[in-house]
Amino acid sequence: GIEHDEGPDIGGPYGPYTQSERLDLYRAAADRLLAQGDAYECWCSSARLDEVRADQQRRKVPPGYDRRCREEAGRAVARKEAEAEGRSCVVRFKTPLEGEVSFTDAIHGETTFNVATLDDFVMLKSDGFPTYHLAYIVDDEAMKITHVLRGDEWIPSAPRHMLIYRALGIEPPVIAHVPRVLGPDGAKLSKRHGATSVFEYRDQGYLPEALFNFLGLIGWSLDDKTEIISKAEFIEHFTLDRVVKNPAVFNVEKLQWMNGVYIREVVPAEELVTLFAERLERDLPASIARPLDRGLVARIAPLIRERIKVLSEVAEYCDFFFTDELHYSADELLGKAYRGRPAEAKRGLEEAASVAAEAAAWTHEGLEAAYRALAETLGAKAGDLFSLVRVAVTGKRVTPPLFESMEIVGRERCVARLRAAIEML
RNA sequence: GGCGCGUUCGUCUAGCGGCCCAGGACAUCGCCCUCUCAAGGCGGAGAUCGCGGGUUCGAAUCCCGCACGCGCUACCA
Numbered sequence: 001g002i003e004h005d006e007g008p009d010i011g012g013p014y015g016p017y018t019q020s021e022r023l024d025l026y027r028a029a030a031d032r033l034l035a036q037g038d039a040y041e042c043w044c045s046s047a048r049l050d051e052v053r054a055d056q057q058r059r060k061v062p063p064g065y066d067r068r069c070r071e072e073a074g075r076a077v078a079r080k081e082a083e084a085e086g087r088s089c090v091v092r093f094k095t096p097l098e099g100e101v102s103f104t105d106a107i108h109g110e111t112t113f114n115v116a117t118l119d120d121f122v123m124l125k126s127d128g129f130p131t132y133h134l135a136y137i138v139d140d141e142a143m144k145i146t147h148v149l150r151g152d153e154w155i156p157s158a159p160r161h162m163l164i165y166r167a168l169g170i171e172p173p174v175i176a177h178v179p180r181v182l183g184p185d186g187a188k189l190s191k192r193h194g195a196t197s198v199f200e201y202r203d204q205g206y207l208p209e210a211l212f213n214f215l216g217l218i219g220w221s222l223d224d225k226t227e228i229i230s231k232a233e234f235i236e237h238f239t240l241d242r243v244v245k246n247p248a249v250f251n252v253e254k255l256q257w258m259n260g261v262y263i264r265e266v267v268p269a270e271e272l273v274t275l276f277a278e279r280l281e282r283d284l285p286a287s288i289a290r291p292l293d294r295g296l297v298a299r300i301a302p303l304i305r306e307r308i309k310v311l312s313e314v315a316e317y318c319d320f321f322f323t324d325e326l327h328y329s330a331d332e333l334l335g336k337a338y339r340g341r342p343a344e345a346k347r348g349l350e351e352a353a354s355v356a357a358e359a360a361a362w363t364h365e366g367l368e369a370a371y372r373a374l375a376e377t378l379g380a381k382a383g384d385l386f387s388l389v390r391v392a393v394t395g396k397r398v399t400p401p402l403f404e405s406m407e408i409v410g411r412e413r414c415v416a417r418l419r420a421a422i423e424m425l
Numbered sequence: 426g427g428c429g430c431g432u433u434c435g436u437c438u439a440g441c442g443g444c445c446c447a448g449g450a451c452a453u454c455g456c457c458c459u460c461u462c463a464a465g466g467c468g469g470a471g472a473u474c475g476c477g478g479g480u481u482c483g484a485a486u487c488c489c490g491c492a493c494g495c496g497c498u499a500c501c502a
Contacts, residue, residue, distance in 0.1 A: 049500085060426040060427095062498075063426085064498075092500095108430080119498085122499080129500085131499090131500070132501075136502095152429095156497040218438095221439070224440075225450080227449080247495075260463095307462060383461080387460075389460090399462075
């Protein structure tokens with residue numbers, strides 16, 4: 001539910017938005033830097049670069065480009081080799097050999113780096129495409145971007161960016177490095193932990209609003225107690241200075257709880273009916289005719305909305321409303337209460353069927369009263385009798401409230417199902 | 426190897442010098458409610474605020490050092 005204002009897919013006033021269509025812009029910026037003496041062409045082969053790196057590693061020396069092409073002499077040699085081999089060059093930034101760069105991060109505050117630890121990084125690749133460092137700065141300037149928010153793994157690159165901004169005479173935008181979201185094991189989110197894509201959460205039945213709320217509260221908080229917050233409130237209150245600096249572990253259990261809250265308390269009833277109907281049409285056995293009866297779904301919704309946390313649970317909770325094909329065993333039917341006493345169970349079911357057949361009004365209140373009375377005359381515990389009826393009518397031991405369910409299933413089908421249970425015993 | 430970032434209950438977080446022998450939420454445990462399951466109500470357990478020094482009458486909050494974790498160190502982003 002996060003919408004962007006412009007982009008390659010929806011257009012906008014600052015296109016083109018595709019990098020391959022903006023190559024001239026990057027080239028122009030690189031040329032300007034070249035002309036100013038803030039950049040130089042590097043003709044070194046990747047094979048040589050690999051060697052240099054391997055050697056540095058061996059000598060336990062900080063890795064980085066050895067600047068052979070930084071001076072005219074070295075560059076001439078490299079160029080000759082390259083041209084003989086038909087290779088072209090890259091453009092590297094000519095990082096000052098000493099001094100400091102500092103910038104203010106909206107979350108981390110003022111940070112200063114010693115430029116001596118920076119090497120001469122590539123800005124324009126030999127295929128004419130820019131690296132991220134050049135690309136985002138050129139694009140953001142052209143597209144009038146005001147804020148750059150990115151993962152904090154980018155912090156070490158920021159001083160390079162400051163050097164480019166300075167050389168290009170661009171006023172840097174607000175920059176903020178946000179902490180990252182980790183998997184339960186403290187490592188970065190990956191397939192191992194299941195869902196790494198928002199679509200997986202959508203498929204499991206998490207609502208966009210809930211996921212938005214949850215993600216919004218990872219690394220940011222409104223105060224010391226707010227947990228449920230709408231997108232509108234979020235937009236109204238969000239400030240970068242309340243973003244935390246430390247990484248967060250993705251707590252799926254809390255997401256689950258929050259999704260449950262949205263299902264039972266936040267999403268409007270009519271909307272929920274649509275959501276449930278769509279989900280049921282997808283999850284219920286193909287043998288059940290589509291489209292599903294929305295009126296029926298609407299009656300069921302209030303019964304299950306407070307018992308599920310994710311939409312994927314809906315079908316297993318209420319399939320018996322849609323089909324008469326119930327699958328349960330005699331063991332399940334008898335349960336603990338009637339184990340070894342099928343005759344008693346049978347008697348109870350027979351009486352229950354009569355009560356159902358003869359009940360004056362087919363309402364859950366009336367049914368409940370009648371069944372409580374029946375339990376008493378049978379000398380059975382109400383709960384035990386109800387469980388018996390529950391399995392007979394729904395095919396399972398865990399269901400929405402029994403009498404409300406029976407009211408919806410209807411008298412005829414309930415009686416038929418009770419008789420089927422008796423038959424089975 | 427170098428550079429950088431981070432460190433409050435299991436997890437997400439509040440806290441920005443005294444209101445904190447640290448508050449809320451999820452999870453967990455117990456009780457209540459109850460036709461099952463949930464939901465709900467009440468209550469409990471759970472953090473020597475990474476460690477060690479300072480500064481101060483007073484530090485989770487300020488300063489320094491260390492430890493640990495993570496990141497970056499590509500003609501990737």
